[in-house]
Amino acid sequence: MTSLLLRNVRPMAGANCDILVKNGKIAGLGRFEPEPGMAVEDGGGAIAIPGLIDAHTHLDKTTWGMPWHVNNRAAVLRGRIDFEREHRTEIGIDPHRQSMRHAIGLAAHGASHIRSHVDIDTTHGLSMVEGVWKTREKLAGIIDIEIVAFPQSGVMVMPGTVELLDEALRQGCEVLGGIDPCGIDRDPKGQLDALFALAVKHGRPIDIHLHEVGDLGAFTMELMFERIRANGMQGKVAISHAFALGMNDYLRVGRLIEELAALDVAILTTGAPSATVPSIMRLKEAGIRVGGGCDGIRDTWGPWGQPDMLDRAKVIGMKNGLRSDNDLAHLLSVVSQGGADVMRIEGYGIAEGCNADFTLLTGETLAHAVVDVAPRPLVVKGGRVVARQGKAVVDMP
Ligand SMILES: [Zn+2]
Structure with missing residues (x-):
């Protein structure tokens, strides 16, 4: 050593x-x-x-280092998901090469750990995960990579996905992902029951993408709270994005935050400029674990982003309207200690x-x-x- x-x-x-x-x-x-x-x-x-921590990214998606990806499509979530799944191979987004570029970029800018959601779907199976696994092995000692088995295209709307997630966890993905149980699946009970059953079966934590805004996202969170209690998964669930916490209803958000604190649910934010986002200072007051992430960078979804957690801290800080030096210092802790708290990194x-x-x-x-x-x-x-x-x-x- x-x-x-x-x-x-x-x-x-x-x-x-x-x-x-x-x-x-x-x-x-x-x-x-x-x-x-x-x-x-x-x-x-x-x-x-x-070390800086990118606790929410997508190593398998970036076009970094490839020819400029021309994007003149409408910004509809379902459309972005389907376009990427159907065209990623012909565009040449090799999951191993591209995850190498993305992860090396993060390491060059001071990151020591990454939590990456990696797409699993019925078109590509586990091939994206296999590509990122290869990257993880090659970059051992340079940067640590944790993989979330992520059903980007949906769970209940894509029969066969639950079985693929089960296999991914069996093969060693550390975390189970999920996505918009209402907005994408139209079946919140179906998706959440399936995810919690898999998480319990494999003894793995959950980190779910929740883009659902306002009351819909709050409703999904309440369904998650019920299942966390029923399955004894306090401290083992994270919600990524949690746009519903950015809604303009102070009391409703306050009740959600109380439940997040009571169940030790972590929040991961990317400071998405196009959405309502959780207030990192309000979450701090409630003692909630909060990490930050770059999310997808320069991919078929959008052109923005850098493999750099300080660049992302700036985005999160501007989105949160932070000005004071104390708040800016906390922002730095969100993209470092906060990520370690969410990922439970020992010795950080x-x-x-x-x-x-x-x-x-x-x-x-x-x-x-x-x-x-x-x-x-x-x-x-x-x-x-x-x-x-x-x-x-x-x-x-
Ligand atoms: Zn994401």
């Missing part, structure tokens, strides 16, 4: 010190002299934070005994670094330097 002495950094923008790494863990913060043969780096006084943090996964940021303060989408001069994973000045030690295919 790796040893490293990283000199002259400011953990969490605090006092200047050195970080000593031994056996892939942080052995101490303070002043140290290098041991014989130990690698030494000078941090140049930069801020050091734990920047203290003695934690995993040596960290990134350096230029800037005076945490707020300054977020607003600047600050350069990342050095990224360390497991005590090993994996990127310098925004360039990873592995090349994109």
Whole structure:
């Protein structure tokens, strides 16, 4: 395992010190002299934070590095789903090559962990998951990838999908996904009963995409709460997007937040500019675990996004109307510690005994670094330097 002495950094923008790494863990913060043969780096006084976490993305979808994808289609959810499923092969979106590009881009920008939803459907079976699995193996030691078995095209409207999800969990996908039980499936009881039964059978957590807005999304959340209680799945369910929490009904949202807190349901937000989104500060007050994600970047759904969690923090911050330095520092924690809380990553943090996964940021303060989408001069994973000045030690295919 790796040893490293990283000199002259400011953990969490605090006092200047050195970080000593031994056996892939942080052995101490303070002043140290290098041991014989130990690698030494000078941090140049930069801020050091734990690895950024993209807790909601889609590694199998991006067209990153491919010819520009011309998109003049109407922005209807069902249409986007069907177009992608029917055309992804002819467009040439190879799930292994494209997930390599996406994940290496994230690592180059300081991410240490990814939770990726990966499409599973009756047209492509588990082939997308297999492609991302290959990427996970190739990038071991550079970035950790957790896979959500994701029924992008629906569950009940696509007979055979439940069996594919069952097989994906049997083969080792860590998390079970779901999508709009009302809006996509028109059968909320059917989808949610099937998902919770699979999750219990395999002992896996659930992370469901919920784009449903307003009362419809609130209704779906209530159906989820019932099933969390019935199946004892407190602390094991996450809701991605949760656009219903952005609805303009303070009391109704408050009651939903109380239930989220009581059942320890996590929320993942991407700050979707085109939708109503949950207030990260209101969720913080309620003590709810909240992580952030880039979601799909530059794919057949839309042209926006970068493989960069600081860029995403800026999007989430602007969407949430954040201004104060304290709120901006919390924003940075959503795309780092928050993701670790949702994914239950052990040993995460920047203290003695934690995993040596960290990134350096230029800037005076945490707020300054977020607003600047600050350069990342050095990224360390497991005590090993994996990127310098925004360039990873592995090349994109
Ligand atoms: Zn998504």
